[in-house]
Amino acid sequence: MESRDAPQRDGVLPLPPSPAPDWALFLDVDGCLLDFAPHPSQVIVPAHLQRDIVRLSEMLGGALALVSGRSLDAIDDVFGDLRAIPAAGMHGLERREPDGRRTFPPVAPESLIGIYAEAQHVAINYPGAIVERKGPNLALHWRAAPDARDAFRAFAAAALRVLPDYRVQGGDMVLELRPGGASSPDKGTAVEGFMAQAPFRDRTPVFVGDDLTDEHAFSIVNAYQGLSVLVGDRAPSAARWRLPDPAAVRAWLARATAHDGVHA
Template sequence: MAAETRPLPLPPAVAPDWALFLDVDGTLLDFADTPGDVHVEPGLVDTLAVLHGRLDGALALVSGRRLMQLDALFAPLQLPAVGLHGLERRDDGHLDIHHRAPALDDVLAAALALTSKYPGALTEDKGTAIALHWRGAPAAEEPIHEFATSALIDLPGYHLQPGNRVIELRPDGAHKGAAVLSLLAKPPFHGRRPVFVGDDLTDEHGFTAVTCHGGFGVLVGRRQPSAARYALHDPMAVRAWLDDAIAITE
């Protein structure tokens, strides 16, 4: 019998010397059947704007979404942000975007053909990456995994990144931990205590990165094992935690 895992404690209140890195889906926002159906709760944009100011700009979104999607979700706010797990990055007004692999077009066409057979499944074209979702079609999980594994043959330099009812084909060397480290090397993040909040397997790289630099991770949910030190139950709890940070400093 596996040993029982003890629940992680709640995180401390947001401190003014932190560099705060926030995942989006499953962390700030509740999941939806498709990425386009997510809802930004009233007041969240204002909360993020206030915290961004009070942390002297050291607050960034770190997401699997594209930067243009993040900007649309949180408009009119434009925060420092990492998109596509590190393939896109914006800081100090500088935009860094990786280019699309030519072979990805053929893989995308085959992925679209596969997911069209399973109502509720979705192929998401992320430009330099492809994500295959089965949240709305559980029966598609096995064929999607088989397809993604075989597709790597035609995509040298790519790897599979599993997530919460999604798997992505992504270029090697790009993950949330590496992206966080690149931001920590520059103002306004440099010299602050880094804290990463996320829910998914893709966020474990972020937890490890901030822990190695004197910070800690906050897991959203109860998934174990995790490199996070603290936990919050769900996105609602994350939003309440951020709101409390504003109330404390007012």
């Protein structure tokens, strides 16, 4: 199936329409709902965002989920009032289902302890570089230390020699070592899992995200004839619609919850 067409002008992706009552809405977190911060723990949740998400979830009959590279625990630390919202963490390695059940990630191998320590030694040479342990995943961030990129890339490639069941996943100024090889879950499989069950089933899927890791989800919603919404101007992308930045995403959500809410 082909995706729902977007009316492009001179190759520029258009703004998405207002949310409709038959949507199943999937939202990335960092770089989408929230502006980036020097450290993932330093993100700021703007006033009214959690309220708007809860309100929109109610308008969509519960068919709203967060889909993030963060762990579920980290998502809940950021959005304390959204623990009842379905979510996928670690790019789909763990999920909170609509009924509250959780799917947990695989146990990290013992060798990851040493890899983590070695990565920290690399990061010390680049002030602002961050090594983040996320269960079985290890994220290497260089947003605040661009010079660390090549060192982190070389380190990740070398680490695969002692982590044979792992792969390297690229992102926006981050690399992530994660288990499962090429067949491991991603944001696209997370969306598929939600779409196979109520209240998401038989709705039009809409995914909003900014990162390279969101491309899996864009491809899936396009196949469902849904709406794929890129945040920012990264190219190339499978997305068919665009919002310029997280502030625009938050304003889009706020408009949907104001007055009469979603539009039929």
